Amino acid sequence: MNCRSWLVAAALALTACGSEAPPMPEETAAEPRILADPAVPVVGEERQILAFGDSLFAGYGLAEDEGYPERLQSALRARGINALVADAGLSGDTTAGGHQRLDFVLDAMRRPPDLALVELGGNDLLRGLSPAEARDNLSKILADLQKRGIPVVLYGMRAPPNAGPEYQQEFDAMYPALAEQYGATLVPFFLEPVYDKPELRQADRIHPTAQGIEDMVAATIDTVAGALPKS
Numbered sequence: 001m002n003c004r005s006w007l008v009a010a011a012l013a014l015t016a017c018g019s020e021a022p023p024m025p026e027e028t029a030a031e032p033r034i035l036a037d038p039a040v041p042v043v044g045e046e047r048q049i050l051a052f053g054d055s056l057f058a059g060y061g062l063a064e065d066e067g068y069p070e071r072l073q074s075a076l077r078a079r080g081i082n083a084l085v086a087d088a089g090l091s092g093d094t095t096a097g098g099h100q101r102l103d104f105v106l107d108a109m110r111r112p113p114d115l116a117l118v119e120l121g122g123n124d125l126l127r128g129l130s131p132a133e134a135r136d137n138l139s140k141i142l143a144d145l146q147k148r149g150i151p152v153v154l155y156g157m158r159a160p161p162n163a164g165p166e167y168q169q170e171f172d173a174m175y176p177a178l179a180e181q182y183g184a185t186l187v188p189f190f191l192e193p194v195y196d197k198p199e200l201r202q203a204d205r206i207h208p209t210a211q212g213i214e215d216m217v218a219a220t221i222d223t224v225a226g227a228l229p230k231s
Contacts, residue, residue, distance in 0.1 A: 057089025
């Protein structure tokens with residue numbers, strides 16, 4: 001299955017599974033969660049990373065320790081980086097919802113993060129919200145983080161061709177444009193490692209399996225590690 005046809009199927013699958021996804025507990029949605037692994041030795045200065053996004057960060061359909069933020073933390077620690085990744089993923093969240101809860105999430109952390117990972121926009125796409133609206137919300141999120149002096153890795157998504165050529169072009173272009181505008185590091189397409197591998201996706205045909213998450217971590221860890229400010 002090529003990228004274009006998979007994106008069409010993924011959009012339909014997400015639309016279907018979005019109504020079936022169980023609601024996130026209020027406390028999970030409100031406060032970032034850190035899952036430390038005491039078995040992994042850490043050295044050096046603690047580096048706090050905020051993973052702020054939707055179900056792709058929240059670990060939809062996975063065990064608590066199998067989500068992207070948790071596996072990223074383990075991978076960074078395996079490289080000798082004393083990383084603590086705060087999981088602030090919320091299933092079903094849009095860019096507007098993300099902007100509304102960002103300050104609360106940041107204020108709930110014991111100190112400002114050294115780096116923020118921002119992964120939002122997929123649910124705006126599925127709800128047919130305008131790219132201009134999504135871009136405006138993402139711009140506000142990036143501006144708020146910039147104002148707090150927090151560097152960002154921005155995780156991009158891509159619109160399916162059935163959204164129409166104008167919508168697709170505008171949606172896809174907003175991530176690199178915003179990354180350039182705010183000096184953020186860009187992951188062009190977060191789902192790149194799994195989009196053409198059905199064995200790495202759950203039954204809904206879009207959310208990654210545990211092995212899919214491992215591949216996504218492997219594809220992005222260099223970007224995240226490189227974006228961490230020098231201690």
